[in-house]
Amino acid sequence: MPQQKPRSDAQRSTPRSAPREGVDEGVDRTHRVIRDVPLNAEARPDALASPITRTERFFVRRNFAPPELGAETHHILVAGAVDRKVRLGLGALRSLGAHGVTMTLECAGNDRASMVPLPAGEPWGGGAIGTAEWAGVPLARVLEAAGVRPAAIEILVEGADRGAPPGSAVAIPFARSLPLDKAMHADTILALEMNGVPLPPGYGGPVRLIVPGWYGMASVKWVSGIRALTEPFQGHFQRERYMYEEPDRAAVPVTTVRVKSLIHSPSEGDPIRAGTVRVRGWAWSGEGEIARVEFSADGGERWGDAHPLDQPSPHAWRGWFYDWNVEEVGCHTLCSRATDTAGNVQPDRAPWNHHGYGNNAVRAVTVRVR
Numbered sequence: 001m002p003q004q005k006p007r008s009d010a011q012r013s014t015p016r017s018a019p020r021e022g023v024d025e026g027v028d029r030t031h032r033v034i035r036d037v038p039l040n041a042e043a044r045p046d047a048l049a050s051p052i053t054r055t056e057r058f059f060v061r062r063n064f065a066p067p068e069l070g071a072e073t074h075h076i077l078v079a080g081a082v083d084r085k086v087r088l089g090l091g092a093l094r095s096l097g098a099h100g101v102t103m104t105l106e107c108a109g110n111d112r113a114s115m116v117p118l119p120a121g122e123p124w125g126g127g128a129i130g131t132a133e134w135a136g137v138p139l140a141r142v143l144e145a146a147g148v149r150p151a152a153i154e155i156l157v158e159g160a161d162r163g164a165p166p167g168s169a170v171a172i173p174f175a176r177s178l179p180l181d182k183a184m185h186a187d188t189i190l191a192l193e194m195n196g197v198p199l200p201p202g203y204g205g206p207v208r209l210i211v212p213g214w215y216g217m218a219s220v221k222w223v224s225g226i227r228a229l230t231e232p233f234q235g236h237f238q239r240e241r242y243m244y245e246e247p248d249r250a251a252v253p254v255t256t257v258r259v260k261s262l263i264h265s266p267s268e269g270d271p272i273r274a275g276t277v278r279v280r281g282w283a284w285s286g287e288g289e290i291a292r293v294e295f296s297a298d299g300g301e302r303w304g305d306a307h308p309l310d311q312p313s314p315h316a317w318r319g320w321f322y323d324w325n326v327e328e329v330g331c332h333t334l335c336s337r338a339t340d341t342a343g344n345v346q347p348d349r350a351p352w353n354h355h356g357y358g359n360n361a362v363r364a365v366t367v368r369v370r
């Protein structure tokens with residue numbers, strides 16, 4: 001039996017006022033607000049029905065108050081184990097090359113609210129995910145401009161937002177490192193655009209990192225500094241957060257996105273007519289391509305193969321559908337289960353961990369047939 005739906009859903013479904021911060025002009029009012037300050041808000045289920053999520057409906061996840069950076073004056077400093085320090089404005093960045101990536105961005109805490117017992121952290125339902133067309137400069141071009149020395153093993157990317165993490169009095173920036181090979185990957189970009197327009201400040205503008213295949217925490221927003229490191233980074237957001245801490249097991253860093261799927265149509269509670277219903281959804285994985293999607297109309301007892309659609313980008317979710325014949329009136333629990341080319345299958349229950357990361361358990365949508 002799949003895990004329960006988030007219990008917090010009913011409590012939190014009341015629409016709230018528009019976000020207050022100045023950088024949130026681009027964020028519309030349809031989000032389900034998880035926390036007001038700093039704003040943390042997830043996409044409503046209907047916002048996830050289209051292949052590309054509209055920018056103003058895209059989820060917002062922030063550890064600190066967002067910085068306000070001027071696109072004219074903002075610079076990125078590249079330093080550390082490099083042959084020459086480089087200071088790049090947006091124009092200089094743009095001149096280093098152009099590359100677009102359509103990528104699904106999922107927060108590692110997505111669906112935390114359905115883990116039992118509820119782990120610490122923002123109680124996200126299933127809306128801390130979205131797919132966008134990101135465009136900018138490959139991080140590799142920037143690193144080549146500075147000349148990364150052979151001794152470098154990781155690339156640290158620092159955001160301009162800062163604050164004291166819970167339990168600390170010392171303000172630190174949001175900062176994360178990537179192994180050198182991931183930093184040099186052709187599709188790891190410093191994004192200057194989202195869905196065809198300059199990256200809005202609310203989503204990390206004027207420049208953010210986009211790391212395909214990894215959970216959202218790797219995609220550092222409001223990038224202000226890049227450092228080549230010769231030792232592993234030990235910062236708060238590398239070592240104390242974004243670690244799988246399972247009881248009685250050594251902690252493991254959160255990296256690639258676990259295989260997962262969702263049903264976006266019909267959606268929760270939808271009344272539907274008996275007959276043939278086309279059920280549609282998405283499937284994605286950071287560890288391979290989607291090899292198979294299965295569908296169940298009885299809460300996961302019996303499964304049938306769904307029809308996968310073409311996958312426009314290896315880093316974006318893949319569409320699928322299943323033509324479900326239903327005669328029996330009443331409530332039905334619909335589930336989907338994805339398998340990737342690395343052989344990973346969505347579990348009925350994801351391993352519980354202290355911060356509630358990586359919940360890729362099979363999810364359920366309940367519909368009423370009349």
Ligand SMILES: Nc1nc2c(c(=O)[nH]1)N[C@H]1C(S)=C(S)[C@@H](COP(=O)(O)O)O[C@H]1N2
Nearest residue numbers: 059060061062063107159174216217220221
């Ligand atoms: N500078 C900075 N970058 C950040 C974060 C942050 O708090 N500060 N949060 C990260 C996390 S945990 C996620 S899931 C994504 C969310 O990106 P979005 O707000 O554009 O949806 O940004 C990541 N990058």
Ligand SMILES: [Mo]
Nearest residue numbers: 107108216217
């Ligand atoms: Mo996240």
